[in-house]
Amino acid sequence: MKLTNYKSNLAITLSLLLVLMTSCKAVDNANNKQKGGVIGAAGGAILGAIIGNNVGDGNNSELGAVIGGVVGGGAGVLIGRKMDKQAQEIENEIPGATVERVDDGIVLTFDEQSGVYFDTEKYNINAKSQEALNKLAGVFTEYPDTNILVVGHTDNTGNDAYNMTLSKNRAQAVTNYLTDQGLSNGRFTTRWYGEEQPKYDNNTVDGRSKNRRVNIAILPNENMVNEAEKEAGMN
16 A cells, blocks of 8 residues: 555645746655645645545535645645654554545545445444554544544445435444544544445445545644744744
8 A cells, every 4th residue: 555645636826826837847746745835725635535526516615614724835844744754654553544645634544445344234343443443543642733534425325314324323433432542522523425425436346345435534733733833933
């Protein structure tokens, strides 16, 4: 598994466009923490990593408000370094998870092929999933200046209402398990979408398997941002 860095694809201000146009080679070759100093766009790339095909459907304003925007300048570089380090640690601890560095955050995807999964039509945290979540809780404890978004999804098998409830129960089960490990409930936001936000093709067995997923987004909290801005001399 390879840790992946993403460049934001959202609209940016004219001044940032000018910067990108004059230094495109440097940006193309930059790693994520370097890009944080160049691109100060909204954090919508995280939305794409979490909900997939329907980022622009107009129904994601609430989730977008939770995620917030990208921090630019020197503070963005400092935050990028911290998040890079945390992402690598998660990847080392939980090799079954898909770990993506997106904007200022980290997106984890757990599906039926990864370290956290659910039995068919079940939402209890099984023994294998407990092992992975225990390791994840340890990383979250080590990095307290983050907020955590848990989002549940299903494939399109079954009726809409059933799938919505199932995705809610699975997302809430992950949140509850992590807070039961001593993590502050105030760090968590839990959302669920049933079959409404497929990221893969529901017409294939593999696509349905991947759509039965729980995403976790790890985002810098206000304290991390303030400390980074202070260290960068922005205050």
